[in-house]
Amino acid sequence: MPSVLDRFPNGAHVVILRLRSLGDCVLTTPAIHLLKSFRSDLQLTVAVEPRFAAVFEGNPDVALLVDPSVSSVRQVKPHLCLNLHGGSTSARLTALSGAKYRAGFAHYSLQFPYNLRIPSAQEILGNERPVHTAEHLASAMFWLGVPEQQIPPARLFAEPESRESPYAVIHPFASAETKAWPVRFYLQLAQHMKRELDVQPVFISGPGEDLSTFQMWPTVANPPLERTKELLAGASWFVGNDSGPAHMAAAFGIPTMVFFGPSDPVTWAPWRTRSEVLVSDGPIYSISPQQAISALERLCRAVHA
Secondary structure, three states: OOOOHHHOOOOOEEEEEOOOOHHHHHHHHHHHHHHHHHOOOOEEEEEOOHHHHHHOOOOOOOOEEEOOOHHHHHHHOOOEEEEOOOOHHHHHHHHOOOOOEEEEEOOOOOOOOOOEEEOOHHHHHOOOOOOOHHHHHHHHHHHHOOOOOOOOOOOOOOOOOOOOOOEEEEEOOOOOHHHOOOHHHHHHHHHHHHHHHOOEEEEEOOOOOOOHHHOOOOEEOOOOHHHHHHHHHHOOEEEEEOOHHHHHHHHOOOOEEEEEOOOOHHHHOOOOOOEEEEEOOOOHHHOOHHHHHHHHHHHHHHHHO
């Protein structure tokens, strides 16, 4: 039976709607790579909020980046509009995209825009287990007609920042207090990195995040996303909470250690990189500094094995 992709003419334009978070944007790149690798003729446009556009900049799979507005999407004249967000704004954009085919997951609460309804990842992949976000997004490509295969790592592109000595990027913040490992523990871990591993800790922050507690170490306050990519591309390690920079680090293949409190590591763990995932048995502060040091040393041994 012909797949959805079999109906597309050569060089067809596809708009992928990717609204909201940094981590979701990063974890969309494996799905995009699968689609472009299978149909290299397709012209892939990502409609993304300007603050996250740098995730896709430099990516050879993406022909064009546009603002998530009706006029920008319609100007592309898409053959397919694929909504990977599912909220009311993206539903409206899909409905008004002008695309012949309008696809979204069947579990989205608003179904009116879609003439292609994508089943759950479990149904597509043929199992009932919980799936990682990268698997969930990639499953849409398999349903459209990309042959099912191993899902690749996420893809970010940047020139690595050059520093005289090895450094680790540490992002000690999260979207909620319950997801943030304590500041005092990060300070102990930073001391261990410098003293025992001879790796320079570099603390970074995002909008509204205060680095004043970490001023005894090098800090980079709220850098543009392009600079964050450069920092991570040149880093030897990444340590942080479950947040967007952790997914960026994994995309660059950096050994990564991430602390999980209430969020689900099955869904949000670093994707396809050497990693240590520390999951709290209760509040996130129940993960001790010694547990973190032991995990970091395990990761170090694995990298140098």
